[in-house]
Amino acid sequence: MTTDPRALPGADPHTGNREVDPVTGYETTGHDWGGIRELNTPFPRIALIALALTVIYSVVAWILLPAWPTGRDYTRGLLGLDQGEVAMDRLQAIKTGRAVWLTHFEAPDFASLAVNRGLMALAMPAARRLYGDNCALCHGSDGAGGPGFPALADADWLWSGDPEEIAVTLRHGINAEDPDTRIAEMPAFDWMDRVDRLSLAGFVASLPTGKADWDSPAAGLFTQNCAACHGEKGQGGLGVGAPSLTDGATIYGQDPQTVYNTLTLGRRGVMPAWAGRLGEAEINLLALYVSRLSETKEERTQ
Ligand code: HEC
Numbered sequence: 251m252t253t254d255p256r257a258l259p260g261a262d263p264h265t266g267n268r269e270v271d272p273v274t275g276y277e278t279t280g281h282d283w284g285g286i287r288e289l290n291t292p293f294p295r296i297a298l299i300a301l302a303l304t305v306i307y308s309v310v311a312w313i314l315l316p317a318w319p320t321g322r323d324y325t326r327g328l329l330g331l332d333q334g335e336v337a338m339d340r341l342q343a344i345k346t347g348r349a350v351w352l353t354h355f356e357a358p359d360f361a362s363l364a365v366n367r368g369l370m371a372l373a374m375p376a377a378r379r380l381y382g383d384n385c386a387l388c389h390g391s392d393g394a395g396g397p398g399f400p401a402l403a404d405a406d407w408l409w410s411g412d413p414e415e416i417a418v419t420l421r422h423g424i425n426a427e428d429p430d431t432r433i434a435e436m437p438a439f440d441w442m443d444r445v446d447r448l449s450l451a452g453f454v455a456s457l458p459t460g461k462a463d464w465d466s467p468a469a470g471l472f473t474q475n476c477a478a479c480h481g482e483k484g485q486g487g488l489g490v491g492a493p494s495l496t497d498g499a500t501i502y503g504q505d506p507q508t509v510y511n512t513l514t515l516g517r518r519g520v521m522p523a524w525a526g527r528l529g530e531a532e533i534n535l536l537a538l539y540v541s542r543l544s545e546t547k548e549e550r551t552q
């Protein structure tokens with residue numbers, strides 16, 4: 251590469267000066283493409299100023315604000331701002347506010363809590379959020395349930411609608427990995443003759459109508475094989491987690507085909523245990539909330 255300006259293309263070989271465009275007053279680059287020459291327009295000053303300002307701004311920001319990582323730590327800046335700390339402070343404030351009323355749920359007397367209107371006004375919105383975060387995924391945001399997941403917002407219970415009993419279900423779960431879990435198993439009746447299973451399925455499907463034929467052979471099969479868990483007339487409520495087959499509420503479905511599948515394959519729904527994941531007071535809070543879902547649903551529909 252040469253450094254002599256006189257040797258550059260387009261330069262005057264004696265002075266080294268480039269050709270100057272008479273219209274704009276700018277030098278040309280000296281390249282010539284068949285008579286077309288390119289202006290050597292300088293970079294706009296405004297852009298240079300803007301660039302300089304951003305550089306100045308970032309240097310000031312590095313000094314004042316948290317900026318550079320330094321291994322495990324970071325430069326904190328002279329202003330000492332920390333959004334994380336602000337967030338933790340706010341969270342702590344919420345927690346202390348909640349702790350004041352949440353202590354009532356440590357070892358609750360549900361009946362007296364439920365009539366404490368001031369407490370309920372604080373606790374139930376918090377319970378709704380807790381329910382939304384932990385339970386709505388399976389049981390629906392309004393507790394309506396869905397295929398495989400029982401409705402909580404109705405008066406039909408597998409176990410019981412008492413808050414005390416619901417708290418036990420929440421703490422230890424159903425068929426869950428917890429030493430004290432509730433066990434609820436619908437055994438498979440795949441050994442039973444297929445024709446018998448079909449007629450039994452039809453019989454069970456007719457139970458909610460109240461017009462089931464209790465003199466039929468299928469009714470005999472029911473009494474023999476099913477009544478021990480589901481009740482003499484299929485009414486449930488025997489404390490073994492076997493649902494009522496007469497109330498119209500269903501977990502999996504009560505049409506003949508679904509009942510036939512239930513009979514053939516058995517069922518063993520799992521409700522996770524929440525002890526350890528939620529605090530004792532939170533579990534009791536949720537138990538009260540769930541026990542009241544059926545009432546609040548009636549209020550809403552009235
Ligand atoms: C992973 C899904 C899942 C989640 C999450 C879940 N449940 Fe369940 N829950 C179930 C299933 C499945 C059953 C029914 C178990 C059975 O078939 O016996 C059940 C049963 C119940 C029952 C018993 C209902 C009755 O009629 O006796 C209650 C009460 C309950 N859940 C409340 C809750 C609450 C409160 C939460 C949130 C803390 C929750 N569940 C979270 C799946 C879930």
Ligand code: HEC
Nearest residue numbers: 434435436475476479491492500501502503509517518519
């Ligand atoms: C050992 C007790 C036991 C016996 C015996 C038993 N069941 Fe069940 N059954 C259960 C339990 C517990 C459930 C709930 C399973 C679940 O939620 O996962 C259930 C669920 C069902 C369901 C589903 C209900 C729904 O809401 O979707 C049907 C239908 C049913 N049983 C019919 C029968 C019939 C018919 C027989 C007799 C052939 C029978 N069961 C025998 C315990 C039993």
